[in-house]
Amino acid sequence: MTPRADEGRCALVTGASGGIGLELARVLAAHRFSLVLVARREEKLQDLARTLKADHGTEVMVIAADLADPAAPRMVFDRLADAGLQIDLLVNNAGLLREGRFSTMSLDEQLQLLQVNVVAMTALSRLFVAPMVARNHGRILNVASVAAFVPVANLAVYAASKAYVLSLGEALCQELSGSKVTVTTLCPGVTDTGMVQGTNFGNLPRTMIMDAKTVAREGYRACMAGKPVHVAGMANELAVQWIKYQPSWLVRAVGGFLAKGRGG
Numbered sequence: 004m005t006p007r008a009d010e011g012r013c014a015l016v017t018g019a020s021g022g023i024g025l026e027l028a029r030v031l032a033a034h035r036f037s038l039v040l041v042a043r044r045e046e047k048l049q050d051l052a053r054t055l056k057a058d059h060g061t062e063v064m065v066i067a068a069d070l071a072d073p074a075a076p077r078m079v080f081d082r083l084a085d086a087g088l089q090i091d092l093l094v095n096n097a098g099l100l101r102e103g104r105f106s107t108m109s110l111d112e113q114l115q116l117l118q119v120n121v122v123a124m125t126a127l128s129r130l131f132v133a134p135m136v137a138r139n140h141g142r143i144l145n146v147a148s149v150a151a152f153v154p155v156a157n158l159a160v161y162a163a164s165k166a167y168v169l170s171l172g173e174a175l176c177q178e179l180s181g182s183k184v185t186v187t188t189l190c191p192g193v194t195d196t197g198m199v200q201g202t203n204f205g206n207l208p209r210t211m212i213m214d215a216k217t218v219a220r221e222g223y224r225a226c227m228a229g230k231p232v233h234v235a236g237m238a239n240e241l242a243v244q245w246i247k248y249q250p251s252w253l254v255r256a257v258g259g260f261l262a263k264g265r266g267g
């Protein structure tokens with residue numbers, strides 16, 4: 004299946020095979036976007052494509068890609084260019100989380116995390132924003148985290164990667180102000196997806212965990228409104244506002260407290 008190139012409503016979602024990305028794809032399909040779905044697990048993407056076609060008549064292209072491969076962003080961009088497709092909304096959602104002490108965690112794992120969470124989203128943003136700027140139309144939705152606001156011990160590389168995503172997005176907002184290209188950074192708190200299952204975050208009280216559908220809906224609304232940054236959920240927003248007005252020693256201490264009992 005190939006999305007229609009002439010609609011002006013074609014969205015590319017990375018990490019659409021599960022969790023928040025899958026729910027973002029569902030929201031976009033419900034709002035009549037045709038879709039390009041990217042992740043490693045092709046079967047999951049094909050299942051989702053079939054469901055979205057049946058439920059909404061959505062045209063979907065599936066691209067199986069490992070974003071830890073430095074060549075993947077260019078491969079995705081070239082496949083779409085060859086198909087004559089333009090992307091109106093880019094969702095940089097794919098990401099991974101690794102818990103553990105910085106000094107003992109595998110370096111390969113740390114570099115893989117940075118490749119997916121930082122390098123691939125930068126490359127995709129750079130590749131797809133240029134045509135958006137040329138036609139003065141387009142949106143980018145980047146998925147960061149509340150961890151972007153707090154250095155978190157035992158999640159040091161993950162939290163730093165999300166701080167990068169937030170910083171890049173806000174800087175791009177400034178560069179693009181006055182144009183019709185918008186960049187939104189979505190910052191979820193702990194969300195019930197495969198990412199947190201098996202980690203200590205999954206053991207938090209249910210009231211502290213959001214569901215992926217709600218996070219996706221909030222992200223979609225913020226993106227369509229052209230909001231620069233959106234923290235998902237009122238409790239997370241209050242926590243982030245609190246953090247912003249604290250001295251940095253206290254913010255570091257909070258990050259250390261969050262790490263208690265976690266990592267190895």
Ligand SMILES: NC(=O)c1ccc[n+]([C@@H]2O[C@H](COP(=O)([O-])OP(=O)(O)OC[C@H]3O[C@@H](n4cnc5c(N)ncnc54)[C@H](OP(=O)(O)O)[C@@H]3O)[C@@H](O)[C@H]2O)c1
Pocket residue numbers: 017018019020021022023024041042043044045047068069070071072096097098099100119146147148149190191192193194195196197198199
């Ligand atoms: N869950 C939370 O508590 C939480 C909180 C704040 C922010 N976030 C952020 O939200 C985003 C989505 O996470 P999630 O919670 O929905 O996690 P998830 O359920 O684990 O989904 C992660 C998605 O990223 C894709 N992905 C991972 N590594 C990839 C790779 N090398 N190449 C291509 N795709 C890859 C996965 O697809 P494949 O495995 O099929 O490749 C999957 O579709 C991430 O950026 C995450 O950091 C999550």
